[in-house]
Every structure is written in structure tokens, then in C-alpha cells.
Amino acid sequence: MFLKHRAVRIDRTRREVEFEDLEKGGTKRVGYDRLVLATGARSRRPGLPGEEAPNFFTLKDLHDGVRIRQFVDRRKPRRALILGSGYIGLEMAEAFRRRGMDALILYRGARPASRMEPEISAEILKELERNAVRFLPNQELLEFRIDGRDEIVEVRTNQDSYETDLVLAALGVVPNTEIAREAGVALGPTGAIRTDAGQRTNLPEVFAAGDCCETYHQVLEDYVHVPLGDVANKQGRVAGLNAAGGSASFPGIVGSQCFQVFSLEVASTGISEQTARQKGWDIATQIVEAPSKVHYMPGASPVLLKLVFERPTGRILGAHMAGREGVARRINTLALAVQARLTVQEVARMDFAYAPPFSPPLDPILVAAEQALKKVSR
Amino acid sequence: MFLKHRAVRIDRTRREVEFEDLEKGGTKRVGYDRLVLATGARSRRPGLPGEEAPNFFTLKDLHDGVRIRQFVDRRKPRRALILGSGYIGLEMAEAFRRRGMDALILYRGARPASRMEPEISAEILKELERNAVRFLPNQELLEFRIDGRDEIVEVRTNQDSYETDLVLAALGVVPNTEIAREAGVALGPTGAIRTDAGQRTNLPEVFAAGDCCETYHQVLEDYVHVPLGDVANKQGRVAGLNAAGGSASFPGIVGSQCFQVFSLEVASTGISEQTARQKGWDIATQIVEAPSKVHYMPGASPVLLKLVFERPTGRILGAHMAGREGVARRINTLALAVQARLTVQEVARMDFAYAPPFSPPLDPILVAAEQALKKVSR
Numbered sequence: 001m002f003l004k005h006r007a008v009r010i011d012r013t014r015r016e017v018e019f020e021d022l023e024k025g026g027t028k029r030v031g032y033d034r035l036v037l038a039t040g041a042r043s044r045r046p047g048l049p050g051e052e053a054p055n056f057f058t059l060k061d062l063h064d065g066v067r068i069r070q071f072v073d074r075r076k077p078r079r080a081l082i083l084g085s086g087y088i089g090l091e092m093a094e095a096f097r098r099r100g101m102d103a104l105i106l107y108r109g110a111r112p113a114s115r116m117e118p119e120i121s122a123e124i125l126k127e128l129e130r131n132a133v134r135f136l137p138n139q140e141l142l143e144f145r146i147d148g149r150d151e152i153v154e155v156r157t158n159q160d161s162y163e164t165d166l167v168l169a170a171l172g173v174v175p176n177t178e179i180a181r182e183a184g185v186a187l188g189p190t191g192a193i194r195t196d197a198g199q200r201t202n203l204p205e206v207f208a209a210g211d212c213c214e215t216y217h218q219v220l221e222d223y224v225h226v227p228l229g230d231v232a233n234k235q236g237r238v239a240g241l242n243a244a245g246g247s248a249s250f251p252g253i254v255g256s257q258c259f260q261v262f263s264l265e266v267a268s269t270g271i272s273e274q275t276a277r278q279k280g281w282d283i284a285t286q287i288v289e290a291p292s293k294v295h296y297m298p299g300a301s302p303v304l305l306k307l308v309f310e311r312p313t314g315r316i317l318g319a320h321m322a323g324r325e326g327v328a329r330r331i332n333t334l335a336l337a338v339q340a341r342l343t344v345q346e347v348a349r350m351d352f353a354y355a356p357p358f359s360p361p362l363d364p365i366l367v368a369a370e371q372a373l374k375k376v377s378r
Numbered sequence: 379m380f381l382k383h384r385a386v387r388i389d390r391t392r393r394e395v396e397f398e399d400l401e402k403g404g405t406k407r408v409g410y411d412r413l414v415l416a417t418g419a420r421s422r423r424p425g426l427p428g429e430e431a432p433n434f435f436t437l438k439d440l441h442d443g444v445r446i447r448q449f450v451d452r453r454k455p456r457r458a459l460i461l462g463s464g465y466i467g468l469e470m471a472e473a474f475r476r477r478g479m480d481a482l483i484l485y486r487g488a489r490p491a492s493r494m495e496p497e498i499s500a501e502i503l504k505e506l507e508r509n510a511v512r513f514l515p516n517q518e519l520l521e522f523r524i525d526g527r528d529e530i531v532e533v534r535t536n537q538d539s540y541e542t543d544l545v546l547a548a549l550g551v552v553p554n555t556e557i558a559r560e561a562g563v564a565l566g567p568t569g570a571i572r573t574d575a576g577q578r579t580n581l582p583e584v585f586a587a588g589d590c591c592e593t594y595h596q597v598l599e600d601y602v603h604v605p606l607g608d609v610a611n612k613q614g615r616v617a618g619l620n621a622a623g624g625s626a627s628f629p630g631i632v633g634s635q636c637f638q639v640f641s642l643e644v645a646s647t648g649i650s651e652q653t654a655r656q657k658g659w660d661i662a663t664q665i666v667e668a669p670s671k672v673h674y675m676p677g678a679s680p681v682l683l684k685l686v687f688e689r690p691t692g693r694i695l696g697a698h699m700a701g702r703e704g705v706a707r708r709i710n711t712l713a714l715a716v717q718a719r720l721t722v723q724e725v726a727r728m729d730f731a732y733a734p735p736f737s738p739p740l741d742p743i744l745v746a747a748e749q750a751l752k753k754v755s756r
């Protein structure tokens with residue numbers, strides 16, 4: 001057990017938090033002047049009978065990871081069935097394949113990592129195929145079939161039934177906000193705790209940080225729930241400083257993220273084409289496929305880069321990349337462009353460092369921005 | 379022979395260029411309406427007797443490279459002596475070591491890559507030592523000693539004499555401006571051709587691009603001669619477009635560059651601490667050593683990052699990095715920050731993509747900017 005105490009109630013009148021002692025049982029109370037809620041999030045569960053089976057797993061914390069590894073070590077399962085297709089599901093498909101298991105992803109949506117651009121999903125799908133991961137879209141989960149040992153042996157969907165030795169539900173997370181809500185802390189429409197840039201909640205003595213709370217998205221100009229480690233880290237510093245009487249602020253995010261699935265790097269910043277169109281913005285996009293470095297260098301490989309930009313200003317609203325190298329670390333240059341509200345006109349003129357082991361003379365970012373120029377003012 | 383014709387004279391009256399035919403001899407003339415000078419640069423030579431020896435080399439073009447490789451293949455030299463310590467000298471030290479040769483660098487200055495920060499030079503020196511390259515500073519070249527086969531067998535300096543089987547002079551380049559100057563094209567104080575942002579020279583029908591001309595440095599707000607391939611590439615496009623009647627412009631550089639020496643990546647953008655101080659600016663610097671990615675990932679290694687920034691504005695004037703991975707591609711994020719005139723306050727708040735294979739939760743850039751905050755307004 002990694003967690004020794006669990007907060008079960010906030011007593012605002014007495015300024016105390018009540019904790020359940022998970023080892024010895026019973027409760028204890030701890031007083032506070034300022035309170036920082038960092039209650040995190042928990043894995044979303046399918047909500048079906050069979051989830052208590054010893055071969056059903058979610059993956060949120062170290063404890064979950066150890067449980068999966070112990071099961072795989074001990075039982076040597078041959079097949080893993082993964083529900084969901086975000087980065088946890090994709091990374092775990094790779095982990096199971098590396099252990100020599102079959103990996104099958106069943107997903108409700110149409111394509112892997114469906115929050116990414118369709119062009120990026122297509123690259124992920126190819127990488128899954130290259131690595132013998134089966135991906136089946138448009139699957140509505142209906143039932144877990146259990147055997148005499150109370151283990152899940154089959155997963156039934158609207159499409160078919162799938163035998164398996166292990167089920168991993170990677171369906172995203174739900175913020176842990178119950179004790180906050182009961183204490184009167186306001187939540188946003190995302191279901192996570194709403195804070196201001198100082199990580200203050202609506203209650204003057206209560207702060208919140210991390211996966212339990214929302215984040216301001218600077219491109220959307222709205223609050224989102226993006227539970228990522230680096231964001232939590234930054235929010236925590238601000239909440240801690242301010243709870244101690246400081247005046248720090250967290251200006252929010254632009255949605256930068258990256259992950260690796262097998263040999264494919266995927267990275268994204270800003271907003272998607274679809275989101276921009278849904279917001280009614282006049283936009284254009286530019287897709288290029290350009291080499292990660294000079295063609296004669298070992299490891300040179302194509303980088304797919306899609307820019308989403310506003311017309312007629314040329315302001316870069318989003319950038320999305322996939323490739324076998326030089327992707328994740330390139331996205332931060334575009335993250336900075338999005339956050340500094342730079343335009344494709346400005347980025348096309350940037351002076352980047354060039355050497356054959358690291359980039360072509362014209363970096364893929366410059367190629368994309370240059371080509372985008374023609375579409376800015378049409 | 380790679381070059382078949384060499385321009386020897388510009389005849390402005392008749393709007394013709396006279397070329398020497400290097401294969402058949404004689405000259406021929408080609409008419410022009412607009413002329414683009416892309417005469418490049420040539421290796422700077424020591425200017426001592428012995429430079430015609432078959433084991434004396436410079437390295438500027440493919441022909442030079444082939445000549446060196448043929449000599450090494452045929453003669454199997456045991457020792458290489460390199461004059462100069464810029465990136466060509468350092469890369470060639472690596473190339474010679476990879477061929478199993480001893481490599482000795484004799485340098486006039488005090489430290490390798492002396493245009494970089496002293497802290498970066500110290501990392502390069504360690505990398506040279508790890509790879510058994512001898513680096514000897516403060517060497518004034520006095521004499522090449524020649525044997526009966528007219529080969530250089532010893533190099534004498536103000537410090538000592540050094541036996542060798544091969545000499546590579548990597549002393550930088552000199553712009554090829556002779557025919558331009560004779561035709562009345564104005565040069566800058568750097569000795570290279572002065573152009574405006576449209577790559578126009580002082581003569582209305584003459585344009586110039588690449589290593590033969592200067593470049594505007596946006597941080598220095600002055601013209602510099604920085605002969606790099608990516609800059610030449612961009613200038614060439616602008617010169618070509620404008621010579622053909624277009625109206626393109628090249629806004630200049632901020633001095634971004636990178637190279638690799640053995641396993642060390644070195645990258646730089648903007649200006650050095652020394653240059654900033656020489657300009658009389660009120661600056662501060664921040665040096666951090668932070669991991670390239672999360673410590674448990676294979677290949678994680680420290681990245682040295684030095685920021686140079688103005689006070690009290692916090693404007694980032696330069697960034698300089700060295701490390702075993704994740705350096706060259708990180709510099710472009712800072713190149714963009716320098717070029718967009720962002721401050722350490724702004725960069726400290728950037729939302730970068732985080733995943734363990736690519737960066738720690740707080741990227742070294744964020745760590746450096748965060749720590750720099752304390753020095754901004756002191």
C-alpha cells in the first residue's frame with residue numbers, strides 16, 4: 001500500500017481535515033490555516049460487473065503499475081485487451097508487446113488518440129500495425145464474461161466478443177473532487193475544481209493544484225481539465241507559494257503534450273483544426289512532411305507537421321507532429337510560438353541552428369511556415 | 379575537378395561576366411540583366427611556406443573532403459595536426475580519431491570553440507580529453523618543416539615543435555569578393571559584401587547571397603559575416619526572387635548554430651556574455667545543469683544551459699548549451715525566444731510538452747528561466 005492516509009472530509013468550521021488511516025483503521029484530524037487540495041484524479045472505470053476481477057486493471061499510480069507487472073510476471077498472460085486509446089492505452093499496448101503478449105485495443109471512437117489530428121492518428125495506426133497491435137474502432141463495451149476463477153475471459157462489445165487473459169481499462173481520469181465539493185469548493189463545468197491564476201478556489205483559505213483542478217487554456221480562452229504531470233508540478237508550486245502568503249501566478253497552458261508509441265514520437269501544442277473550426281474561427285492549415293535531419297545522416301526520417309493558423313492574421317493556433325525522431329523536442333519551439341502569439345510570417349523568418357546531425361538546412365518548422373504564407377491572406 | 383568555370387571579371391558596361399574555363403582553358407562571357415553574386419568563401423590559409431605540400435589540407439568544399447579522404451586511405455597517416463579550433467577543426471579531430479589516427483589541435487586562442495561561452499568550451503575540452511584528442515592553446519604558428527618528399531613533417535610554434543603526418547588548417551574562411559570589389563560592389567567592414575534585407579548590393583542590378591556577403595544580426599543590430607549553410611540557403615532564395623523582379627526580404631539572424639563533437643552536442647543562439655558586456659549592456663547570466671529527460675530513462679544526461687539576459691527588462695539576449703543529447707534541438711526554442719524578444723519572465727511561464735522519454739517535468743529551459751527571475755531586477 002503506497003497511500004497511508006486518505007482525506008475524507010474538510011471541516012471548514014474547525015479548519016480541520018479528517019483522514020482515514022488506511023493501515024490501522026480509524027480516522028484522525030489535522031488542523032489548517034490554509035488548505036491546498038491536491039487530491040488528484042482516479043481512473044475512469046467502465047462501470048460494468050467484473051471490474052473486481054484479478055485480471056482487470058486500470059493504470060493511474062505506481063501501485064497500479066506494480067499490480068500489472070506482478071500479474072504479468074506470475075501468470076504469463078498471452079493476450080492483453082486494452083479499452084481506450086489515449087496515450088496510456090497506447091503506451092501499455094507497447095509494454096504488453098514488449099513482454100511478448102498479443103495486444104488488442106478496443107476503442108469507442110474511430111481512430112487512435114482521437115484528440116489528435118486525423119493525420120497524426122493515421123501515423124499512430126500505421127505504427128500499431130507495424131508492431132502487430134490490433135486496433136478495433138467503434139466498439140461499444142457491453143459485458144465482461146467471467147470464468148470460474150472470477151477472471152475476465154471475454155469482452156463483449158456491440159461488434160463482437162474478444163477472448164483475453166487480461167483487461168486494462170485506459171479510459172481517462174475523473175478528478176477527485178468529492179471532499180472539495182462537500183466543503184463548498186466550486187467546480188467548473190469540466191467537473192474539476194475551478195481556480196484563479198493564483199490557484200485559489202472560491203473559498204478564501206482553500207487552494208487547489210494538479211489533476212483535481214482545471215487549467216486555463218490560453219488559446220481557447222477557457223478552462224479545461226488537462227491532467228498532466230508538468231502542469232500539476234507548476235500549479236503545485238504556485239498553490240504552495242500562495243498558501244504560504246506569496247503572490248505567484250500560473251498563467252495557464254496551450255495544451256502542449258507528447259508521447260511515444262513504439263518508435264513513433266507524437267507531439268502537439270495549441271488547438272486542433274476541428275476545435276478551431278468549432279469555435280468558428282477563420283483558419284487554414286498547412287501539412288508538410290520534411291526530413292528530421294540531413295538525408296545522409298543515420299536515422300534521418302520524415303517528420304509530419306501540421307500547422308493550424310488564423311486568417312488573415314497568420315497567428316499560429318496549433319501545431320501537431322509525428323515522426324520517428326526529432327518530434328517531441330521540436331514541438332516546444334512551436335509551443336512557444338503559440339504562447340507568444342507569433343504568426344506564420346514571423347516563424348518563417350526565424351534563425352534556427354543548423355547542423356546535419358540535427359536538422360536539414362531548412363527545419364521542418366520553417367518549411368511548414370513558409371508554405372503556410374500563401375494561405376494566410378486568401 | 380568539381381568546378382568547371384570560374385568567374386574572373388564583371389563587365390558592368392556590357393553587362394557580362396567573364397568566366398575562365400577550368401577544363402579547356404580560355405574564357406567565355408555570359409550576359410546578364412540582373413546579377414546574383416554567390417561567390418562563397420575560401421579557407422583562410424596560414425600564409426607560410428609549405429602550404430603546397432601534398433599533406434597540407436584545408437576543408438571548405440567536397441573536393442577538399444575527397445582529397446583528405448584519398449590521402450588518408452592511401453597513405454594511412456598515423457598522426458593528424460589541426461590548426462584552429464572552430465567547429466570544422468573539432469569535427470575533423472573526431473573524423474581523424476575515428477580513422478584510428480592521433481589528433482592534435484594547435485590553437486592560437488586559449489580554449490576550443492572560443493566564440494562560445496567559456497563554460498561551453500570547458501565541456502568541449504573534457505569531451506576532447508575523453509576521446510584522446512590533444513588540445514594545446516596559445517600556439518603561434520611559426521614554420522612548417524618539410525622533408526625530401528616535400529611533405530610537412532613538423533610544425534613549429536612559439537611553444538614547441540610537433541611532428542605530424544598530415545596538417546589540416548581550419549582557420550575559418552575569407553569571403554570571395556575580389557570580382558565584386560573590382561566591379562564597384564561595396565563591402566562592409568567585415569570584408570564581405572554589404573547587402574540590404576532584399577540582398578541588394580549598392581549596385582542596382584547586382585544582388586549577393588551566401589558566404590560572400592554579410593548578414594544583419596538582430597541582437598547586435600549590426601552587420602556580421604556568419605558564413606553558415608542555412609543562412610546562405612535563405613539569402614539565396616531572397617536574392618533569386620528579387621533578381622527575378624520579386625520583393626522578398628531576409629530579416630537577418632540571431633546567430634543560431636550547433637555542432638557535434640564526438641558525443642557532445644553544442645548549440646548557441648543570440649550573443650555571448652562577453653559580447654553583451656563589451657556592448658555596455660546591463661546584463662546578468664544564469665547557468666543551470668538539468669537532466670535532458672527523466673532520470674530513469676535510458677540516455678538521460680545533464681544539459682548545461684547558460685542564459686544571457688538584459689536587466690531590468692529580462693529580455694533574453696543569448697542562450698548557450700552543451701550536453702550529450704537534447705541540446706541542438708532545444709536551442710531553437712530559445713532562438714525563437716531571442717528573435718521574438720521574449721523575456722525570462724515570459725519563458726519561465728511557457729507550457730512545454732512533457733513526457734519522460736523527452737524531458738523532465740520542468741524542461742531545462744524552464745528551470746533556467748525560473749532561476750533567472752531572481753536576477754532580473756536586482
